[in-house]
Amino acid sequence: MVPDLKQTFRWFGPGDPVTLSAIKQTGASGIVTALHHIPCGDVWDREEIRQRKAVIESAGFNWVVVESVNIHESIKIGSAERDQYIDNYIQTLQNLASEGVFTVCYNFMPVLDWTRTHLDYQLANGASALLYNAPALAAFDLYILKREDAFNEFTTEQQATAKHYFDGLSDEDRTLLTNTILAGLPGTDEVFTIAEFKEHLNKYSEVDAQALKENLFYFLRAIIPYAEKLGIKMCIHPDDPPFPILGLPRVASSLDDLIDIVNSYPSVANGITLCTGSLGASGKNDLPEIISRLGNKIHFLHLRNVARQPDGSFYEADHLTGSVDMYAVMKAIINEQMARKNAGRSDMAIPMRPDHGHKLLDDFNYDTYPGYSVTGRLKGLAELRGLEMGIKRILYDEQ
Ligand code: CS2
Ligand code: MN
Numbered sequence: 001m002v003p004d005l006k007q008t009f010r011w012f013g014p015g016d017p018v019t020l021s022a023i024k025q026t027g028a029s030g031i032v033t034a035l036h037h038i039p040c041g042d043v044w045d046r047e048e049i050r051q052r053k054a055v056i057e058s059a060g061f062n063w064v065v066v067e068s069v070n071i072h073e074s075i076k077i078g079s080a081e082r083d084q085y086i087d088n089y090i091q092t093l094q095n096l097a098s099e100g101v102f103t104v105c106y107n108f109m110p111v112l113d114w115t116r117t118h119l120d121y122q123l124a125n126g127a128s129a130l131l132y133n134a135p136a137l138a139a140f141d142l143y144i145l146k147r148e149d150a151f152n153e154f155t156t157e158q159q160a161t162a163k164h165y166f167d168g169l170s171d172e173d174r175t176l177l178t179n180t181i182l183a184g185l186p187g188t189d190e191v192f193t194i195a196e197f198k199e200h201l202n203k204y205s206e207v208d209a210q211a212l213k214e215n216l217f218y219f220l221r222a223i224i225p226y227a228e229k230l231g232i233k234m235c236i237h238p239d240d241p242p243f244p245i246l247g248l249p250r251v252a253s254s255l256d257d258l259i260d261i262v263n264s265y266p267s268v269a270n271g272i273t274l275c276t277g278s279l280g281a282s283g284k285n286d287l288p289e290i291i292s293r294l295g296n297k298i299h300f301l302h303l304r305n306v307a308r309q310p311d312g313s314f315y316e317a318d319h320l321t322g323s324v325d326m327y328a329v330m331k332a333i334i335n336e337q338m339a340r341k342n343a344g345r346s347d348m349a350i351p352m353r354p355d356h357g358h359k360l361l362d363d364f365n366y367d368t369y370p371g372y373s374v375t376g377r378l379k380g381l382a383e384l385r386g387l388e389m390g391i392k393r394i395l396y397d398e399q
Contacts (some may be wrong), residue, residue: 001396002337005301005352005388007381008032009063010372012187013052017366018374020059026378029384030064030351031056032105036187041072041085044092049099053055064351065300066096067105067273068237070185071219076110078215079201086222093223097230103299103351104227105273107237108216110207110248111192111200113185114240114278117177119370120359121315127358130371131283132241134312138162140181141246144174145194147201149247161311181246186369201247210247214249217264227269235271235299236261240278241314242285253282255290262297275302277355281314287324288332295336297348301330302355303384316356316371319380320387330387334395354380 008030009023023031035044035052037171056063072085096104097134107113117140118318121131138163141150146175154162170179182197184190207215220234227234242253251257258272279285305322306314320326333350340348357363357376367373 001392002334002341003349004385004392005333005337006030006064006349007385008351008353009183009377009381010067010353010355011056012036012369012372014055015374017368018372020056020061022374024060026374026381028353028381029061031061032065032351032353033063034068034070036185039196040070040185041074041088043150044069044095046095046098047222049095049101050107053099053101064099065103065105065235066101069093069096069104069106070178071106071108073111073200073203075219076108076212076215076219077093077207078211079203082215082218083222089219090223090226091356093227093230093232097232102231103233103235105235105237107239108212108251109198109239110204110212112182112246112248115181115245116370116392117180123315123358127360127376128364129316129358130356131315132313133310134158135161135165135179136177137245139166139169140177144165145197145246147247153247159253202321204248207249209244211217212249213251213257215220216261220261220265220270222229224265224267224270225255228267232269233271233299233344234269235273237273237302238278240273240275240281242282243278253279254285255293258290258297259292271297271299273300273302274298275304276324276329277302277304277306277316280322281308283308283323283348288328291329291332291336295332295339298333298336298350301333301350303352303354304355304380316358318358319354319383326384326387327391328389330384331395334388334391352384354384356380368369 007028009028040212053063062323074081116130117133117136119130122129142162143166179191182192239253244250305317305324307317308314309324337348354377356371357373357380359373360375363373363375
């Protein structure tokens with residue numbers, strides 16, 4: 001029998017309204033966190049890492065994954081200061097390894113992290129979910145941001161739908177939509193203004209997807225040799241959504257992208273975070289196929305679902321229902337665990353988290369980070385754990 005996946009929960013640190021003692025009741029044993037208060041690009045001090053780890057351990061958990069050590073924009077753009085920020089990144093990895101934290105998630109999305117248009121989309125059962133509404137995004141791009149090139153990127157029909165959508169919004173709705181789309185990094189309350197965002201966008205005027213990929217490879221060639229020596233496993237989180245938005249290039253949206261990334265510097269230290277919700281937002285991504293091709297590179301799992309709509313919109317569905325076949329995903333993961341077992345690898349208990357959850361029941365009484373409710377995530381985790389147990393028992397115990 002292979003060991004169960006390592007069940008983890010994201011915790012945003014001491015300011016998170018979801019406390020470690022609440023997380024204890026979910027049954028998770030691992031914590032995923034970051035020093036969110038340290039500005040992106042600065043070195044994480046060893047003492048601060050040690051203190052955070054002590055808090056986690058005194059609550060009876062392990063700090064299993066760092067999510068994320070974010071990548072400074074200069075590295076993504078490939079500007080002159082990038083080498084200094086790469087040195088800082090390596091120093092942070094050294095400090096993490098010295099304190100015994102060895103799995104590091106990151107992403108290479110320009111300017112923004114994940115993008116949604118609505119944070120409280122009402123579901124039929126009274127719960128709420130995160131939503132990416134394609135007409136709303138287009139309305140923002142065309143008529144609020146007023147990005148010059150945007151009109152070339154939408155069909156006449158999409159423009160008309162977006163205009164209709166925009167015309168139906170009050171001033172207040174428009175502000176809310178803007179603030180939702182321009183949210184900064186998870187774990188922070190920052191929101192870009194339109195002017196700030198435009199400034200960031202301009203920096204990417206010369207950076208197309210190919211250039212962004214080259215900049216990612218430059219970063220990986222610089223850091224992976226150190227990570228490997230330190231025993232750190234880096235795992236890139238896919239783009240969310242996994243297609244270009246707002247004129248920004250994308251590099252980690254498909255199986256081919258992920259293959260390019262792991263091949264750019266082959267090493268156990270150069271791996272991926274398999275996020276089924278992010279990759280699943282594109283109908284072109286076949287999740288079980290991605291797992292069967294890249295399974296041995298998966299250092300971290302985000303298992304959640306999305307319900308894709310015909311117009312390119314999607315909302316975050318229940319973990320086991322939606323456009324991603326979670327049964328097939330879990331089966332492919334268990335096969336990967338078996339392959340690791342047969343190869344004598346010790347990393348079979350891959351860290352997994354339910355990623356986001358709906359707002360359910362008491363969740364409406366807490367101001368948690370968007371997507372990071374406690375009851376909704378607990379429900380997702382419980383469903384995933386049951387699915388895992390059922391598949392394992394059928395595959396391996398009852399033959
Ligand atoms: C996360 C991502 O909240 C989420 O959706 O899965 O934001 C993730 O933290 C980063 O992209 C990884 O760097
Ligand atoms: Mn994710």
